[in-house]
Amino acid sequence: MLKVKNISFSYQEKPTLNDLSFTLEKGTKLAVIGESGCGKSTLLKLVYGLYDLNEGQIFWNDIEVLGPKYNLIPGMDFMKYLAQDFDLMPFITVAENVGKYLSNIYPERKKERIAELLEIVEMTEYANVKAKNLSGGQMQRVALARVLALEPEVLLLDEPFSHIDNFRKNSLRRKLFGYLKEKEITTIFATHDSSDVLSFADSVLVLKEGRIIEEGNPKNIYETPKSKYIASLFGDVNELVMDGKLSFIYPHQLEITAESDLEVAVLKSYFLGSHYLIESKKSDTILFFESKEQLPVGARICLKRKA
Numbered sequence: 001m002l003k004v005k006n007i008s009f010s011y012q013e014k015p016t017l018n019d020l021s022f023t024l025e026k027g028t029k030l031a032v033i034g035e036s037g038c039g040k041s042t043l044l045k046l047v048y049g050l051y052d053l054n055e056g057q058i059f060w061n062d063i064e065v066l067g068p069k070y071n072l073i074p075g076m077d078f079m080k081y082l083a084q085d086f087d088l089m090p091f092i093t094v095a096e097n098v099g100k101y102l103s104n105i106y107p108e109r110k111k112e113r114i115a116e117l118l119e120i121v122e123m124t125e126y127a128n129v130k131a132k133n134l135s136g137g138q139m140q141r142v143a144l145a146r147v148l149a150l151e152p153e154v155l156l157l158d159e160p161f162s163h164i165d166n167f168r169k170n171s172l173r174r175k176l177f178g179y180l181k182e183k184e185i186t187t188i189f190a191t192h193d194s195s196d197v198l199s200f201a202d203s204v205l206v207l208k209e210g211r212i213i214e215e216g217n218p219k220n221i222y223e224t225p226k227s228k229y230i231a232s233l234f235g236d237v238n239e240l241v242m243d244g245k246l247s248f249i250y251p252h253q254l255e256i257t258a259e260s261d262l263e264v265a266v267l268k269s270y271f272l273g274s275h276y277l278i279e280s281k282k283s284d285t286i287l288f289f290e291s292k293e294q295l296p297v298g299a300r301i302c303l304k305r306k307a
Contacts, residue, residue, distance in 0.1 A: 001061060003060075004020060004021055006056040007046060016039050017042055026184060029200060030203050030205065031218065032190045033190075033207070041084075049066055049074055049075050060153065060154060080150070081156040081158075082143055082158060082160060084158050088146075090131050093129060094126045094128070097131055098149055099113070102114070102150070114127070121141040121176070137165055141164065148179070155188075156189075173200060177200040194234040197218050206230055206233065225237075236277070236288045238254070249305060251288040251290050255306050257302050257304040260303060262282065262304065264302075265298060266301060276294050289303055
């Protein structure tokens with residue numbers, strides 16, 4: 001179990017993280033979300049032991065995670081941390097990068113392990129290509145394979161799919177998170193992509209200005225957000241008073257109706273493949289809703305919340 005107890009940290013005078021506490025069972029996948037600058041990346045670095053805490057403690061089972069003051073080489077041996085800069089060696093091949101930390105005592109076993117990892121990240125055909133000749137997305141996939149090579153107990157991922165093309169991202173996510181679940185690797189990943197959170201996380205932490213403002217089951221947090229800030233981390237959201245109560249409503253939760261008190265004027269239609277996202281206006285408020293058809297600019301439309 002990972003235990004984070006009342007940790008605080010600052011780069012300068014203003015705290016970057018302030019009094020954070022949470023626990024994580026073995027094999028659990030935790031998503032950390034929040035606006036840029038809220039402390040997501042810093043939290044991962046502290047859990048890995050790259051910085052010294054100002055206050056608090058971090059434990060993996062009975063082992064305390066300690067920073068550079070206590071470790072000549074920062075970082076914990078039983079953890080792996082994938083930063084956003086990948087840190088690959090440019091003049092050796094993809095296979096050599098992935099196998100960099102694997103033992104050479106059993107070369108056939110090493111070769112099989114590299115092949116397995118390249119299959120997971122869909123980079124098999126690039127095994128003999130030098131890293132300097134890869135695209136950013138390909139480098140990210142190789143870096144993912146490398147951090148899995150020694151099968152860590154705890155894996156820390158900072159925006160792990162940020163450079164990967166959309167057409168490949170979905171397949172890669174399914175393979176990677178399926179592997180992590182099978183191997184029961186405890187994982188914390190920072191992300192801006194709501195699909196990572198809703199489809200693959202067991203739990204989620206929401207950070208704002210260095211504090212945890214919400215934590216729990218991703219589905220519950222998505223369906224009943226406590227603030228517009230939280231709801232907006234999952235996409236466009238409308239802030240409306242309905243039935244005398246302030247509500248945060250996603251575009252897909254509104255539908256066109258013949259009559260209602262909520263009448264809007266259409267401003268723009270955005271084609272999204274299976275539907276259109278409609279930007280509209282009521283008084284000085286911008287509202288978004290979905291429609292199966294493109295709507296003319298200026299059209300007056302009545303909306304209601306779906307039952």
